[in-house]
Amino acid sequence: MAKSPTFAKNIFQRLTMRRSKKQSTSDNFEINNTEIPLKPCTVLKIRDYIQTDMLKEAYLNLLSMRLKLQKEWEAVGEGAPPTDLVNKQTDASMLLGTLRNKMSVIVRNSSALPSCNKELLVYVTHIILEEEKRQGEPGAMQGWREAWRDAIRDGVQDTLKKVHLDSHEENASWLAVHLGLLGKAVVEDLERVKTELLSSYPEDFNVFETYVSCHREAVGEHLKILLEKVTELKDYYALLDFIVHRYPSDLRDKQRTLIMEEDLLNKIKTLYYHRQMDDFKSALENIIIIEKEVWTMKKTPYRTDDGFLTSETYMDICKLIASYAGNLEKIDENLGKSVVRFCLEELNPFHTRFEEEFSQHTSSLLTSDLLDCCLWVQYHISYINSFNSLKENMQCYKENCSAQVEQLEKQVDELIQRLSQTLINHFKTDVKVFVNGVHYYVAREYVSQLMKKKYSCKKNKNEDAAAKMREQWNELKKLFEDMGSSLNWLYPLGDYLSDIIGMKNEKKIKELLIPLVSNYPDISKKQLSAVLYFRDNSFSLEKHNVINQFTVLKRDGLNTNHDHSFFTDIE
Incomplete structure (x- = not known):
């Protein structure tokens, strides 16, 4: 030209x-x-x-x-x-x-x-x-300065490509190991820049800042490639932990931070959330599968150390949700809340499905022998207790997930009511077979809760507790009277215990010991102490005097009205 x-x-x-x-x-x-x-x-x-x-x-x-x-x-x-x-x-x-x-x-x-x-x-x-x-x-x-920056970026990419990467088949912790090595490589590279390269450049080149920026870009692109290989929840978490905590902390001493692209971070969070959803659904399905094996194999329900019938179902669920919340709290508080909300919401259809499977797989126990019938009763009681415990444990999420917790409470209460009603209906329809045994069993399980020292009344709440206990005991009394139980000697027990628990004046408790010991001579000092603990766990001289009076009554062989055994069956 x-x-x-x-x-x-x-x-x-x-x-x-x-x-x-x-x-x-x-x-x-x-x-x-x-x-x-x-x-x-x-x-x-x-x-x-x-x-x-x-x-x-x-x-x-x-x-x-x-x-x-x-x-x-x-x-x-x-x-x-x-x-x-x-x-x-x-x-x-x-x-x-x-x-x-x-x-x-x-x-x-x-x-x-x-x-x-x-x-x-x-x-x-x-x-x-x-x-x-x-x-x-x-x-x-x-474009000389641009070419210089592109060369730095290419060099950084070369460095990252050399970081060792196992396949998933070679190492289950492939990603966590790789990210650890990646962070180390970045720190070492930037250390070399700081100690050996800065002196070769004029100050206005902003060499260290340029290298930091190129590392951010290169690591971001590298993570996008890794993300395509990720399928497991732990690996999504490893990526989030690396971006949010490990990578910036590697450079904290240099007063620099390498912040990933917001879009990439949000994408990983979204993928993590959906994978978490799938994993929780699978975990709930596995719980049902495990419980099916319990019913099919006619395994005895789980008992706590103090003999409390329950199921490990609620413990498994609580541990799962707690682990999700605990892990994500360190990563992203909002993400953690979203996952917990989803878990709480997913428990509602789980309870429906669980109830259907339970009813279908345990109904045959009622057509078998007496032992199977008793096992059917134990299953119902264990799940009633288990779901009650689940409801109580979910209260810790009420502040951040109030709507979900309230809905869960409603669903669990309805489930417990149905299980309880099923139990009662069965007692009513099959009362001639084992009504006395069921009456004795239910009374023993009820009273045994007082022996566990798991709870004591505070601030004069003993009167309310006594009134509630008397109401429940009268309901049981009416139920078993209608069913034709002949264990009439059990009926006064609830009144005696309610009187002791609700008595305002401790001095007068000694007067209540005579009918209790007379009608139930096998009650022990330890068991009476547990009842007094339930009433009020504080030490007092009057409580000490009540125990002494009890000891005297037992020693003097108070005239008893019958020889029935009850408290000796309570551990």
Whole structure:
């Protein structure tokens, strides 16, 4: 393309003026006119300089070539340039591109081999600064600083690619191990930059900040690739933990943070949430499968150390939700709340499905022998207790998930009511077979709860507790009277215990001991102490006197009305 004489003249004047300035080679690497050869060496020689890392010689000869070309362009004027001049211009552009590519390779390798490239990096920065001053001149090439940054980014990517990565088949902890190594590699790379590369660059290059930024980009892209391989919940969590905690903390001592792209972080959170949903559903399904085995194998229900019939079902569910909440609280509070809300909501259809499976797989026990019938009763009691415990344990989430907890309470209460009603209906329809045994069993289980010292009345609540106990005992009394139980001697027990628990004046409790010991002579000192503990767990002289009175009554062999055994069956 032809150049006007005026344009070529102006360019030449600018180049001549630049060469005539007195310039320093130490900090700004300004080019002195005496350093630029009057006659450039050959294209092959300049290319050889570039290939052998003789950057200064290559660049000075390139400047000489560009100056010579400007004179030749000026001489051509507005006429068509000769082919030879066009080819020379092509050679100059090609050599300049080759030089920049060489510089990019040097920068790309600098963090891996900092000591080998320190002097070359000085020339690289000087050439970049010099070319930035010459922007707009004929033959100048744009984007030197950008090319330098791209080379840093490529070098960082090279570093990350070298980090060891096992397959899932080789190591179940493949991702956690890799992320640990990745964080270590980033820290070590930035340490090398800080200790060995900064001195090779002028301050305005912002070298460390540039490396930090490139690491952020490279790690972000690397995590996107890893994310495509992730399928398990623990690996999603490992990614979140790495981004939120481990990666920034690795650089905390440098007062820098590497923050991942918000979109990437949100994507991982979303994937984690959905995988968590699937895992929790699967866990609930597994619970039903395990309980089916219990029913099919006619396994005895689980008892606590104090003989309390329950099921491990609620414990498994509570542990699961607590682990989800605990883990995510460290990562993202809102994500943790969302997962807990989902779990609480998912328990509602689980209870429906559980009830259906339970009814279907245990109904055959009622058509078998008496032992199977008793087992059917124990199952109902254990699940009633279990779901009550579940409801109580979910109260800790009420502050953040009030609607879900309230709905769960309603669903559990309805489930417990149905299980209880089923139990009662069975007693009513099959009362002639084992009504006395059931009456005795229910009374024993009820009273045994007082023996466990799991609860004591506070602030005069003993009167309310006694009234509640009397009401429940009368309901049981009416039920078993209607069913035709002949264990009439059991009926007064609830009144005796309610009287002791609800008595305002401790002194008068001694008067209540006579009918209790008379009708139930097998009650022990330990068991009476448990009843008094339920009433009020504080020590008092009157309580001590009550125990002493009890001991005297037992020692003197108070006349008893019958020889029935009850308390000796309570552990």
